Amino acid sequence: MQRNQARELWVKPVPELKYLNADNVSRYRLIMRYFYENHSKLRYWLKPEEVFSGVMHYGLLDDYTEDQCQRDLEVLTEWKNLTSRHDGGRAQSIEEYLRKRFRYQMTPYAIEIERMLQTLEQLQGYGGSLEPALLERIAGYIAQIRQAEGQFAAGAAHQLWRDLQSAFRQLHESASDYLASLQTARVEELMLTDQFLIFKDTLTQYLRDFVRGLQQYGVHVEAMFRQTPQTVWQSFLMALVEDEKRLPMFDNPLADDERMALHQEEWQVLEQWFVGSATEASDVLYLERQTKDTIARVVRYALAIQERHQVGVSRRRELESLGLRFLELDNPEEAHKLGAYAFGLYQTRHFQGEGDASSDAADFSMWDEKPIVRRLRSRSRGQRKSGGTESIRSTRVQRQEAAKAILEAKKREATLVKTWIDMKHLRMSELPTLSPEQRILLLQWIGRCMVNQSKLARTPDGLEIRLILPENGERTRLQFTDGALEVPDFELFVEEVASS
Numbered sequence: 001m002q003r004n005q006a007r008e009l010w011v012k013p014v015p016e017l018k019y020l021n022a023d024n025v026s027r028y029r030l031i032m033r034y035f036y037e038n039h040s041k042l043r044y045w046l047k048p049e050e051v052f053s054g055v056m057h058y059g060l061l062d063d064y065t066e067d068q069c070q071r072d073l074e075v076l077t078e079w080k081n082l083t084s085r086h087d088g089g090r091a092q093s094i095e096e097y098l099r100k101r102f103r104y105q106m107t108p109y110a111i112e113i114e115r116m117l118q119t120l121e122q123l124q125g126y127g128g129s130l131e132p133a134l135l136e137r138i139a140g141y142i143a144q145i146r147q148a149e150g151q152f153a154a155g156a157a158h159q160l161w162r163d164l165q166s167a168f169r170q171l172h173e174s175a176s177d178y179l180a181s182l183q184t185a186r187v188e189e190l191m192l193t194d195q196f197l198i199f200k201d202t203l204t205q206y207l208r209d210f211v212r213g214l215q216q217y218g219v220h221v222e223a224m225f226r227q228t229p230q231t232v233w234q235s236f237l238m239a240l241v242e243d244e245k246r247l248p249m250f251d252n253p254l255a256d257d258e259r260m261a262l263h264q265e266e267w268q269v270l271e272q273w274f275v276g277s278a279t280e281a282s283d284v285l286y287l288e289r290q291t292k293d294t295i296a297r298v299v300r301y302a303l304a305i306q307e308r309h310q311v312g313v314s315r316r317r318e319l320e321s322l323g324l325r326f327l328e329l330d331n332p333e334e335a336h337k338l339g340a341y342a343f344g345l346y347q348t349r350h351f352q353g354e355g356d357a358s359s360d361a362a363d364f365s366m367w368d369e370k371p372i373v374r375r376l377r378s379r380s381r382g383q384r385k386s387g388g389t390e391s392i393r394s395t396r397v398q399r400q401e402a403a404k405a406i407l408e409a410k411k412r413e414a415t416l417v418k419t420w421i422d423m424k425h426l427r428m429s430e431l432p433t434l435s436p437e438q439r440i441l442l443l444q445w446i447g448r449c450m451v452n453q454s455k456l457a458r459t460p461d462g463l464e465i466r467l468i469l470p471e472n473g474e475r476t477r478l479q480f481t482d483g484a485l486e487v488p489d490f491e492l493f494v495e496e497v498a499s500s
Helices: 002-011 015-020 025-040 048-057 066-078 094-098 108-122 132-148 156-181 185-191 200-227 230-245 256-275 283-310 316-328 332-343 396-423 436-450
Strands: 082-086 102-106 425-427 456-458 463-468 475-480 483-488 491-496
Touching: 015 025, 015 108, 025 048, 025 066, 025 102, 025 108, 048 066, 048 102, 066 082, 066 102, 102 108, 132 156, 132 200, 132 230, 156 230, 156 256, 156 283, 185 283, 200 256, 200 283, 230 256, 256 283, 316 332, 396 425, 396 436, 396 491, 436 456, 436 463, 436 475, 436 491
Parallel strands: none
Antiparallel strands: 082 102, 425 491, 456 463, 463 491, 475 483
């Protein structure tokens, strides 16, 4: 009931925000800021003369009077930014008492509004950070809940929940803000400058450390969620509700079923962030992908800057100096040595064939051999063909041999598939020595299943393959005719289904 009432507020106006855009916004803002500063100092109830003195102390208003301040306080009270109470204790006479002197205090809405405004004033860019330590803390909190199995001391579940929510919120918001800051136009301009090369390596290492944290702790948390019965998490939420019932709440306390429903929704959000759902991947994978894309973008910008520096660089002086050195040499032997130092070895793919040696002497140099003359054709796309005709080369024999090899491979694969269909259930640790062809097919099936959230895949041949992960992460060693491979002890269920 109370949650439904809260939802009704979503479509109603908020009078507490009127003072931010009213005609006398400067006066209202200063009054509310003065109240907020005193609220931070634990001074809650203020008299009108104190408010007037504090506002004038800012030195931002001219021709402001106490009567105007009194009217502004009444307007803010009408807008529910302030609440008032009669201050008759210090009246010196009946007339003063009848004037209804008031003291004023901020409402909870006004406190949050001023807190938000103060945060916005200090905001510069997106901020945020990437902290793998938060992932480690979240994994530790989840492990504590799992190990407790519903047995919590008084107040322990509430404290653990606050720590978990704080770390999760900080991780989500800080990572989102930091990656968003790298997408701004200002950062894009910075990445195009030469100064970006100075901290490129530091930024890349920072992002890679966060990716490693996601891969290490994200998978660990996902495994705990998948392997732990829901009754363990339900017991923790029940202990949390009991702890919250012990807290003295005066403002609209929630019923037990409403508290439980609220925490179940919050827990579901936390679980989906690490595990995902049947239709969507987890936010951990999305965050990892976005971070990797940022790393790739940083590297691309750095390479573009380096290439820009290299474009247009003239090597005329270097080549002139090298040419003068060649001219100063007296014999070909020295020229060959200098050429070897300057240019290194030639790429052998540019040479073709072997010539007939004119001498078998061991000390006969290759430079004394006669050149091998080869006719080179132009590689230009605009080269015109000669007017002569050329015969058409037949590749029928090669195509027949290739088709025969493919059909034979398909036949061997079909025989293997039929054998595994008859077995229906394959466990890695129970398989005999396999051939390389069997290894390729088996890894293809495992790869198809691993990329799906349901660990279920269908092949073009009409096979349905279901992969079962080992419960405790057991591993086994597959033996092949050409080596061995260590893999998790998967189970595969192979079934032939009718094609749709």
